[in-house]
Amino acid sequence: MEDAGTHDACSPDLLYLKSSFLAMEPADYFISLARQSDGGSITERVQTFILEHCINSIEDKGTACNLTYMKNILKKVITAAESTHDVVVEGLYEQLAYYLTSHMDDDLLIEKNRIYRQISFLCSSGHDDKCLNSMNLVVPLQCSLNMLEGDTGCALWPSSLFLSELILSYPMTFSNKFCFEVGSGVGLVGVILKHVGASKVILSDGDMSTLENMKLNLELNHLASETMASQRICENPNMVECKHLPWESASESELQTYHPDIVLGADIIYDPLYVPHLIRVLSVLLRPLKFCSSERKAGDLSCYRCTRTTEDMNGDNSPNEAKEAPNAYIAAVIRNMETFNYFLKLAAEASLSVLDVTATMKPKNLLPYMLSYDRSSVHLYQVSFSCI
Numbered sequence: 071m072e073d074a075g076t077h078d079a080c081s082p083d084l085l086y087l088k089s090s091f092l093a094m095e096p097a098d099y100f101i102s103l104a105r106q107s108d109g110g111s112i113t114e115r116v117q118t119f120i121l122e123h124c125i126n127s128i129e130d131k132g133t134a135c136n137l138t139y140m141k142n143i144l145k146k147v148i149t150a151a152e153s154t155h156d157v158v159v160e161g162l163y164e165q166l167a168y169y170l171t172s173h174m175d176d177d178l179l180i181e182k183n184r185i186y187r188q189i190s191f192l193c194s195s196g197h198d199d200k201c202l203n204s205m206n207l208v209v210p211l212q213c214s215l216n217m218l219e220g221d222t223g224c225a226l227w228p229s230s231l232f233l234s235e236l237i238l239s240y241p242m243t244f245s246n247k248f249c250f251e252v253g254s255g256v257g258l259v260g261v262i263l264k265h266v267g268a269s270k271v272i273l274s275d276g277d278m279s280t281l282e283n284m285k286l287n288l289e290l291n292h293l294a295s296e297t298m299a300s301q302r303i304c305e306n307p308n309m310v311e312c313k314h315l316p317w318e319s320a321s322e323s324e325l326q327t328y329h330p331d332i333v334l335g336a337d338i339i340y341d342p343l344y345v346p347h348l349i350r351v352l353s354v355l356l357r358p359l360k361f362c363s364s365e366r367k368a369g370d371l372s373c374y375r376c377t378r379t380t381e382d383m384n385g386d387n388s389p390n391e392a393k394e395a396p397n398a399y400i401a402a403v404i405r406n407m408e409t410f411n412y413f414l415k416l417a418a419e420a421s422l423s424v425l426d427v428t429a430t431m432k433p434k435n436l437l438p439y440m441l442s443y444d445r446s447s448v449h450l451y452q453v454s455f456s457c458i
């Protein structure tokens with residue numbers, strides 16, 4: 071993760087263009103932004119910017135999939151400029167010729183199936199209205215090329231972009247908190263949580279190859295990943311724990327040891343088979359510290375009793391006892407209403423309250439250049455244990 075970079079601080083359009091290129095936005099969206107930058111056509115000025123600040127800025131030109139992307143962008147920029155009879159900057163032809171003749175093995179391309187994206191979160195510097203969106207947080211991530219080919223955890227989904235914007239928009243909610251994410255995928259949310267000063271971050275996923283990719287992404291962001299005892303994590307402020315945590319086999323006794331302040335999840339409610347297991351994991355992670363389990367029958371989460379006392383509410387107890395009940399923030403794109411209703415039904419049965427806070431906890435638009443990301447498709451739910 072890189073901080074506070076300013077490229078072309080006073081030209082948001084060009085900053086968007088570069089950010090779109092680094093995030094490997096689909097070529098057609100990149101071309102739309104390029105057109106917007108100079109009133110409709112891809113002028114010589116914009117072409118020169120693309121050549122110097124996008125194409126020539128990539129150091130690792132040998133990365134197979136990035137190379138394909140580069141070829142695609144160059145072809146589309148040249149075609150778009152030619153179609154409006156704009157002069158095409160010579161360097162663009164030269165670069166295209168270079169990429170077309172470089173002998174990158176197509177088999178390697180298919181085998182690697184990984185791309186490096188850099189996600190820039192753009193914020194106002196706050197000093198000068200003309201310099202909006204000049205402050206940068208850039209998060210490099212290795213992602214899979216195709217999210218639908220058994221690699222769901224290695225792709226970047228809109229809900230984790232949403233959660234990242236949310237965390238950056240409300241940093242005080244997450245700073246100095248112990249945050250636990252389920253179904254973390256590429257690990258973006260963990261990087262952002264560390265950026266805002268979360269005291270402890272545990273990322274988890276049920277898929278081993280996703281976990282390996284997540285650890286690599288933490289390294290790319292100068293964060294150390296650790297799978298060992300959580301004691302070590304406290305010693306290193308840059309440490310993020312990565313846990314193999316399949317919901318269906320996560321043991322209650324293990325989950326009970328964590329006591330996070332905040333649980334997070336992005337795009338995790340989609341497979342009805344796993345919804346009951348996810349609910350069980352959330353129930354245990356969200357159970358307040360002071361709970362009387364005397365009335366509980368085996369396996370029946372609904373008969374737990376919240377025993378927070380007046381002293382707890384007034385904060386008169388010891389710090390541990392006065393700890394606020396944990397909350398979960400779950401961001402979701404609802405693709406199948408039946409699956410989501412099933413989630414709500416099981417949540418209610420497990421005494422979890424699920425509040426739609428999309429309208430009240432709106433994140434800032436920190437990814438204005440990312441035309442492929444539809445923020446309005448994402449809902450935010452606050453989940454907590456309801457005291458009976």
Ligand SMILES: C[S@@+](CC[C@H](N)C(=O)[O-])C[C@H]1O[C@@H](n2cnc3c(N)ncnc32)[C@H](O)[C@@H]1O
Nearest residue numbers: 223226227230253254255276277316317336337
């Ligand atoms: C759609 S992806 C979302 C990834 C990431 N949160 C994001 O939004 O970019 C769903 C994630 O949940 C994980 N997952 C799915 N089923 C799971 C299960 N039963 N136990 C643990 N993780 C699971 C997948 O491996 C994947 O990383």
